[in-house]
Amino acid sequence: xxRCQYPPELxxxxxxxxxxxxxxxxxxxxxxxxxxxIATTTVALGATQHMAVGLGILPAVxxxxxxxxxxxxxxxxxxxxxxxxxxxxxxxxWMEQVGALPPSQLAALEETTLAVKALLRGxxxxxxxxxxxxxxxxxxxxxxxxxxxxxGVRGPKSLALxxxxxxxxxxxxxxxxxxxxxxxxxxxxxxxxxxxxxxxxLTVYAWCSIDANGAAARAKLRPVVAATLVSAEGGTQLAPxxxxxxxxxxxxxxxxxxxxxxxxxxxxxLAVCGTPAEGAQAIEQLYxxxxxxxxxxxxxxxxxxxxxxxxxxDLMPLLK
Numbered sequence: 001x002x003r004c005q006y007p008p009e010l011x012x013x014x015x016x017x018x019x020x021x022x023x024x025x026x027x028x029x030x031x032x033x034x035x036x037x038i039a040t041t042t043v044a045l046g047a048t049q050h051m052a053v054g055l056g057i058l059p060a061v062x063x064x065x066x067x068x069x070x071x072x073x074x075x076x077x078x079x080x081x082x083x084x085x086x087x088x089x090x091x092x093x094w095m096e097q098v099g100a101l102p103p104s105q106l107a108a109l110e111e112t113t114l115a116v117k118a119l120l121r122g123x124x125x126x127x128x129x130x131x132x133x134x135x136x137x138x139x140x141x142x143x144x145x146x147x148x149x150x151x152g153v154r155g156p157k158s159l160a161l162x163x164x165x166x167x168x169x170x171x172x173x174x175x176x177x178x179x180x181x182x183x184x185x186x187x188x189x190x191x192x193x194x195x196x197x198x199x200x201x202l203t204v205y206a207w208c209s210i211d212a213n214g215a216a217a218r219a220k221l222r223p224v225v226a227a228t229l230v231s232a233e234g235g236t237q238l239a240p241x242x243x244x245x246x247x248x249x250x251x252x253x254x255x256x257x258x259x260x261x262x263x264x265x266x267x268x269x270l271a272v273c274g275t276p277a278e279g280a281q282a283i284e285q286l287y288x289x290x291x292x293x294x295x296x297x298x299x300x301x302x303x304x305x306x307x308x309x310x311x312x313x314d315l316m317p318l319l320k
Contacts, residue, residue, distance in 0.1 A: 021308060025051060028044060028056070042075060052082050053079075056088075059088060060113070061090060066119065069119035076145055076146070077141065085147055087109060088170075089108075107129070110165055111127065117167075119139050149167050152169070154237060163196070164196070167201060170203045170205070173271075176237070177286055188200070203292065203295060206295065208296040208297055221267060229258060277318060
């Protein structure tokens with residue numbers, strides 16, 4: 001992953017090196033108020049030759065679906081078969097901050113997804129919904145290779161929606177194998193309600209901290225995991241885990257207590273961390289739970305390119 005906190009001028013070298021060392025995919029993140037996701041995705045695609053580039057995620061309410069479909073169609077034509085776009089609700093506080101928070105984020109995401117997918121298929125699309133209003137819109141230059149559209153979501157209703165209307169799902173950091181399996185079941189159940197049987201691609205973001213000294217790797221990651229677990233975002237992903245009650249109890253004491261006292265086993269469930277062998281095992285467990293792609297998330301601190309090279313050197317030889 002090219003983190004949104006990284007300056008965009010680092011992206012060409014980062015993307016080129018990620019492809020050079022053998023990664024199959026590079027994922028771009030759009031968060032407020034960093035670099036724009038579509039622009040950075042364009043740079044990443046242009047700086048590489050074969051690697052797929054994912055965009056996860058665009059807030060559904062941030063752009064008119066017709067115009068975002070035009071952008072995605074252009075990228076899909078310029079770089080056929082390499083674009084992996086994703087949509088999501090967007091962080092509610094940020095959407096409220098810019099005056100874009102809808103009364104129903106679920107409905108807005110569904111309407112946007114249906115519209116964008118139809119336009120990318122080259123259809124003439126009409127919608128008069130709660131949030132999407134399109135009057136017989138049709139792209140003049142639809143893509144010849146239609147990109148799969150994923151939803152970056154967490155909870156059961158949103159996962160079911162993803163199964164019904166999207167081609168894949170993106171799971172945020174702190175996705176333990178038990179949560180991945182649970183999320184896979186939720187999307188499958190949603191797909192079944194509308195008779196969908198085609199494959200549904202599950203992409204999992206995973207913090208990555210690898211060191212020959214496993215304890216040092218975990219110590220570096222502790223503040224990052226603790227900050228997420230005390231936030232509202234971490235709650236849904238803990239629900240299927242056998243540690244959920246203990247995490248909540250410790251989190252009530254605050255981020256510092258959680259950082260200091262959480263057992264290593266929690267970190268090992270929620271991230272790719274430890275020694276290279278332990279990190280490779282964590283990745284294999286995510287695949288066994290139902291992940292189709294595991295996206296390694298580097299630290300904000302430190303040289304991004306060095307981290308890409310280290311992850312490739314330490315982990316790739318150990319993966320089956």
